[in-house]
Amino acid sequence: MPSVFLASRNPILFGCGVSKQTGEKLKEFGCKKVLVVHDKGVKEAGIVDKILGYIHKAGIETVCFDKVLPDPPDYICEEAGALGVAEKVDGVVAIGGGSSLDTGKAAKVLLTNPPPISRYYLKHEDLVPDESNMKPIIVIPTTAGTGSEATPGGVITDTKNNCKQNVPCATNLGIVDPELTLGLPQSVTVTTAVDALCHCVEAYTSKEANQISDVIAKEAISLIGRNLRKVIKDGSDLKAREGVQLAATLAGLSIMGPFCNIPHEIGLMLGMIFHLPHGIACGITLPEALQYLAPAIPDRIKTVAQLLGADIPENAGSEEIGQIAYTTVRNLYDDIGMPKLKDLVKSKEELAAAVPQIMDYSPFHFSARPVNAEDVLAILEKAYEA
Numbered sequence: 001m002p003s004v005f006l007a008s009r010n011p012i013l014f015g016c017g018v019s020k021q022t023g024e025k026l027k028e029f030g031c032k033k034v035l036v037v038h039d040k041g042v043k044e045a046g047i048v049d050k051i052l053g054y055i056h057k058a059g060i061e062t063v064c065f066d067k068v069l070p071d072p073p074d075y076i077c078e079e080a081g082a083l084g085v086a087e088k089v090d091g092v093v094a095i096g097g098g099s100s101l102d103t104g105k106a107a108k109v110l111l112t113n114p115p116p117i118s119r120y121y122l123k124h125e126d127l128v129p130d131e132s133n134m135k136p137i138i139v140i141p142t143t144a145g146t147g148s149e150a151t152p153g154g155v156i157t158d159t160k161n162n163c164k165q166n167v168p169c170a171t172n173l174g175i176v177d178p179e180l181t182l183g184l185p186q187s188v189t190v191t192t193a194v195d196a197l198c199h200c201v202e203a204y205t206s207k208e209a210n211q212i213s214d215v216i217a218k219e220a221i222s223l224i225g226r227n228l229r230k231v232i233k234d235g236s237d238l239k240a241r242e243g244v245q246l247a248a249t250l251a252g253l254s255i256m257g258p259f260c261n262i263p264h265e266i267g268l269m270l271g272m273i274f275h276l277p278h279g280i281a282c283g284i285t286l287p288e289a290l291q292y293l294a295p296a297i298p299d300r301i302k303t304v305a306q307l308l309g310a311d312i313p314e315n316a317g318s319e320e321i322g323q324i325a326y327t328t329v330r331n332l333y334d335d336i337g338m339p340k341l342k343d344l345v346k347s348k349e350e351l352a353a354a355v356p357q358i359m360d361y362s363p364f365h366f367s368a369r370p371v372n373a374e375d376v377l378a379i380l381e382k383a384y385e386a
């Protein structure tokens with residue numbers, strides 16, 4: 001039975017140099033004063049000042065909120081929203097990685113809706129005015145990974161219940177300019193690109209994959225296979241940066257319907273427990289997840305491996321396909337300097353202790369093969385030994 005592809009409601013302007021249009025685009029939305037949401041790292045990299053220049057040139061005032069934290073906590077989102085209300089802004093510009101974009105999305109909701117932000121977790125119907133008529137937000141990713149510009153919500157941390165929550169918020173425009181990723185440190189390039197790789201691979205191997213998500217996901221996987229090593233070898237390779245950036249946006253689109261499966265289901269809780277960057281926490285089990293899924297969906301796992309550059313014999317069985325897919329992703333990880341799980345977590349025992357929390361949090365609804373606690377433990381132990 002075909003599943004639903006949720007076409008994104010987020011318009012996206014993509015290409016080298018498009019961030020220069022930020023001020024003009026805000027003018028088209030009728031903005032006169034905007035809240036600019038970012039973290040201190042993006043400011044230090046000089047990107048915020050560059051964008052502020054484009055905004056001021058269009059005659060638009062700005063007020064900056066620079067307290068964005070990783071895995072954006074609810075109280076920081078509320079602080080950003082309160083600043084926007086106090087300053088009577090009529091729009092938001094979020095600049096940075098996924099945390100800045102998600103904080104900006106939550107702040108947009110709070111411009112016209114009273115706090116706390118927890119009132120709106122996954123609740124479109126409570127928003128005033130309705131979602132499409134709220135004050136506009138432009139999101140400008142400076143990493144190539146989360147795909148937040150393509151997804152209609154912000155993922156924030158519910159600090160009361162220590163879990164991730166989704167705040168509904170389509171963006172009015174995503175300005176995706178690969179030039180902004182040129183100065184990204186290698187560790188951030190790896191973390192975010194691996195997140196993008198997970199998004200498209202998980203979409204393609206999801207139980208709910210469909211013909212539309214398949215086309216988008218396969219192109220994203222192929223772009224990462226062709227460009228990620230080049231970006232790591234030479235961070236100033238703009239053509240390769242553009243390829244990975246396009247992959248990240250496509251990967252964000254591809255999960256609109258199939259949603260994520262094993263690596264993200266495990267990684268979201270793993271990241272919370274061991275304080276790991278999102279892309280690392282999710283990507284760390286991707287090779288094992290592909291091997292685990294191979295008996296259920298061998299043709300799809302074969303395609304993933306081939307798109308990442310593997311040669312697979314015509315008559316290969318599911319076991320061989322799973323092994324090749326595993327090795328292909330592990331080799332990619334070795335080449336790009338992906339951290340090892342054994343360097344991030346003290347012992348296998350600590351990982352085993354996390355399994356009940358993972359099972360409580362993750363339904364594994366979208367996995368093409370059922371997953372129980374023993375399976376999660378086996379996947380984690382294998383990843384630890386890699």
Ligand SMILES: [Fe+2]
Binds near residue numbers: 146195264282
């Ligand atoms: Fe992700």
